[in-house]
Amino acid sequence: MLFNSLEFFIFLPIVFGLYWVIGGKRIKSQNVLIALASYVFYGWWDWRFLSLILFSTLVDYSIGLALGKKEKLKTRKILLWISICVNLGFLGFFKYYNFFIDSLIDSFTFFGSELSINTLNIILPVGISFYTFQTLSYTIDVYNKKLEPTKDFVGFMAFVSFFPQLVAGPIERATNLLPQFSIERKFNYKNAVDGLRQVLWGLFKKIVIADNCAKYANIIFNNHTEYNGSTLLLGAFFFAFQIYGDFSGYSDIAIGVSRLFGFNLKRNFAFPYFSRDIAEFWRRWHISLSTWFRDYLYIPLGGSRGGLKMKIRNTFIIFIVSGFWHGANWTFIIWGALNALYFLPLLLTKKNRINTNLVAEGKYFPTLKELRQMAFTFFITLIAWVFFRADSVAHAFSYLYNMFDTSLFSEIEVLPSTILTLVLFFIATEWLGRSGQYAIEKIDFMKKPIRWAFYILLIILMFSFTGEEQQFIYFQF
Amino acid sequence: MRKLLINISLFFLIAIIIGEIVVRVTHAMSDIPQRTIDEHGIQKYIPNQEGYWKGGDHKWLINKLGWPGVLPESNKNLIMVIGDSFIENFMNPNECHQSAYLKSNMNDYNFMEASRSGVSFIEAMEITKQMDSLNPIHSLIYLDDDDFYESITQIKPMSDITQLDIETNTIKYGEMKSPGLKKILYTWKLMYYFYNRFSLGSLFQPETLNDNSKVKEPEFTTEVIKLIDYVKQNYVTINKTLVFHPNSKKSFIEICKSAGFNTILLDSSNDDSWTFDYDSHWTCYGHKRAAEQISNHLLNSNNQGILNNFNIIKK
Incomplete structure (x- = not known):
């Protein structure tokens, strides 16, 4: 169901x-x-x-x-x-x-x-x-x-x-x-209302963001040889929001529904695309799996307490196993290994825990440095997502090869402006609500008519942009 | 808990009202005209209605006779255009109707449409009978294979469509199917939007086994022959042209020819733009091409006699 x-x-x-x-x-x-x-x-x-x-x-x-x-x-x-x-x-x-x-x-x-x-x-x-x-x-x-x-x-x-x-x-x-x-x-009335709100936000992420991004990600990934570099970059961007909207949307619905029954589940996503480095990204992405591997695999293996060799070995093991957990395909293993490569320099230079606070806390806008850091982190995760989405390793390399040619700076061939506007609206809402457990948690402090108007807007968007009902990606894992 | 239930109910009430406004303002759903059954048992529309097609790009119109489309300026040299949803053609503006294209190709004649979605072949013949009071010189009846099946109670019993019982040779006039519920559904636009968008109707249909789809549909040639025999005995066939949709069964066309009907088989081969991407109905282009083929056939020197048949019969 x-x-x-x-x-x-x-x-x-x-x-x-x-x-x-x-x-x-x-x-x-x-x-x-x-x-x-x-x-x-x-x-x-x-x-x-x-x-x-x-x-x-x-x-x-x-x-x-x-x-x-x-x-x-x-x-x-x-x-x-x-x-x-x-x-x-x-x-x-x-x-x-x-x-x-x-x-x-x-x-x-x-x-x-x-x-x-x-x-x-x-x-x-x-x-x-x-x-x-x-x-x-x-x-x-x-x-x-x-x-x-x-x-x-x-x-x-x-x-x-x-x-x-x-x-x-x-x-x-x-x-x-x-x-x-x-x-x-x-x-508890407050808990139940909060749960319903989180369910609503989760449904919006899944139905409006993930399913609509999926449509274009699928078109671009399935016909990647026909598009120029900039369009392929957009395809990877769409997939990044597809998988985030899909999976974090599911988690929001799960947490929200649990609250209706009086249960508190762990947080699974904490606005990962606002991370300033890859270590922060992994503290904010699929938290329940990352901490599972940390507690039941990484720490028993010695964690980062041993020498250089052990640190490198353990980092690769945890990321590769994590990749393999997602599916029986070499693409997932390479995705894991690539993330290990991203993470290692931070671990070895002991910079993996420098960004533990909320980005631009208490401010509307990030500093230029934070913006650059976030853009870079997002970009390297985008490269890794290509492996995650590709049907095979050859498909991923071909996609990246075509993406990083001179056409990367040419005009985008597929530009669904409505979907991009929705994604921008989504990013803005997530940014403004990043201090909460989920993006619209803090809306609770607004007046009822504003809150309800916002909920109805989300519902209207959901019905207006319902595509074909798509399975949640993570069901296959 | 009580507070939650009250707030949820209130929220849904407001959401439903706002949703209804949004659906109406944006024309997210087509307006649906209301139907009635006339004194002859023919299901048609209540006269003088109009409404928007989905998206609000154009309006449809029900004329004073209760049929969709614009009436001709005169009934002189009148040719009736009879059919189902293809002729009803709510999805295209009035200028894309068969009558408009046929008139532009055959200016000496006037065309009047009498159509309703779901019309069966036997019902189309009944409509031609009722239209005789307008003295048309000819009738064009647009058909596909299903129109034959849906005409015969023994093949596809349908209570809302006029059918022939080929065992007793009696016409069974269609009845309005849940008119009250339909009226509510079509008036409550938001509900109709949900009904359509999420195929709620299919929830109440019995599931068919997948394996059945692999079974080849029988031809039902014997039954169709009986139907045509009945038509031959009870209706005038000589002043009627049956316009068959592309890919219609050749065997049915031959049976109709032998009963005295003039026939046209439309050809849309290698031309995908005849139909909408999301719907099997014809686009304006499809209607134009169909009208061209029909006009060419009717005006062809070899077929000149076709349009004079009625006058011959009357003499």
């Missing part, structure tokens, strides 16, 4: 109504409802996927309980590895099996011999990368004794399958979300 579908607009009020009719004091009943609703939400794509999520839930719940009882390190390690193998096994099989087989066949062919292994016709279960990482965080935290194992199976089931963030995050930590399933949820 897509957030931007009619089904969801019927589904959400029904679940919301039932949830608060049950009341915050009947926690178990509310959790049963959330778990059931989440299974309906997820099964809407393909009911067969439900067996996977149920199995994953059962395994991690049981391992959590076992970890709570066992004190012996060796036994605990075995239990942890069972959880890791089961979860990553599913992920590896469904997402990476064909990639590894194809890569193996390609490498044998490269060395002049032939290998005959058949690939499988596998359907990738929606959101598998997200809930796999979420359940893994539970067993790892229980193993590390940061969290007491839960005995409430329904609560755990609701935690794993919580429908607002099930298929595209934010990837919640068990330490943050799981305890919220065992405490009384009280309806």
Whole structure:
């Protein structure tokens, strides 16, 4: 079930109504409802996927309980590895099996011999990368004794399958979300209104910005040899806003919907395109995944505490794994490696944490230096997005080769002025609202008629610029 | 919770009012004329209506007889132009109607359109019967394959379209389908906008299995022959030209020819600009080309007799 579908607009009020009719004091009943609703939400794509999520839930719940009882390190390690193998096994099989087989066949062919292994016709279960990482965080935290194992199976089931963030995050930590399933949820008017506002902003990002940018990004990327450099640059620009609008829009809707049910999810995006360096960008982009990798991969590997070699190795590992997490394609691996290359100079010169504050805090305009820094950071992310969007590595290099020729400074061949105006409106709104959790959070301080007029404007724009309903990009990851 | 529900309701009420204003001012949806059923059982429009087509570029008009388009200045040498939504042609301005193009090609004749979207072949024949009071010398009936299927109850039963029961040889006149609901829908522009934009109508249609689309549609030749036999016995065919849409079934054209109809098969091959990108209806260009082919056919020296048939019959 897509957030931007009619089904969801019927589904959400029904679940919301039932949830608060049950009341915050009947926690178990509310959790049963959330778990059931989440299974309906997820099964809407393909009911067969439900067996996977149920199995994953059962395994991690049981391992959590076992970890709570066992004190012996060796036994605990075995239990942890069972959880890791089961979860990553599913992920590896469904997402990476064909990639590894194809890569193996390609490498044998490269060395002049032939290998005959058949690939499988596998359907990738929606959101598998997200809930796999979420359940893994539970067993790892229980193993590390940061969290007491839960005995409430329904609560755990609701935690794993919580429908607002099930298929595209934010990837919640068990330490943050799981305890919220065992405490009384009280309806809070301010929270609910704020949640609805965030949902509205998320829908605007998805429907108006992402889907419309997607139309032009697809045209330009799919026919890149026919366009000049400046148009290809615009194509990359459109993709940058497509992926940002799409993914951060989903996160906004997820966080907003969760607030309607009395839950607080982690922030996933913090205006990444206003970053002054790539380190800041990565502190602001897909925060739940970056921190997951930081806590469960980078730090256990030694982080940046070791020598030069270890720093370089760990940086490359985390970025390449992060790229690979996005999909079984060399393009994602190169995208990750490229970001590692961007990040390394800052890490090695210890400048990776110089921009931790809000850009141009308390001011309407940035300084020229900040503007230059933001433009440069955006530009290098744009180059990396070309790899992320391209169908193959060859496609990406060809795109960049055509983009960086002399025609880069010639007239743009595709110039959809309406869409560009909308993107400018979006950037301006995000800039003005950058001190909030999301761009229009602070509108709460304005008078009601102004607020409502703005909401209605967003709704009108949404209906006026609704293209073909597009899947959220991150569902495929 | 109560406060939230009250505020949400109030917000939606205001949003609906503003949305309605926006949809009306920007003509985001076409105005839809209201229909009625006349004393002969023919579904037509309530006379003297006008409204905007989507986008507000041009207006459509329902004349005093209840048909879309402008009436001719005189009924002398009158040729009727009968058909479905292609002839109704709300999507193009009046100057792009078949009657306008035909008049510019055949200045000695006058043309009057009688059309309504969804008209079946048998209904078109019923319309010609009612139009006889205007003494037209000829009628052009625009058809495609579906118009034959939709004429026969046994093939495609449709309560809102006039059909023939080929078992009992009786005409079943179409009834207005949910007129009250339609009136609300067409008046409440915002609702109509949502209905169209998000295909809400399809939610209430039973889903068809994908596999069915692969099954080849039967020809229904026997049924069409029975239909044409009925038409031959109950209507004058000699003063009528059936104008077939490009790619119509040759077998149907032959059946109609054998029943005494004059026929024209339009040709739009290698010419994509006949139809809109978003719609299968003809553009102004398509209408112009169609009218050219029809005029050429009617004025061709070999076919000169066609337009005199009615006078011959009357004599």
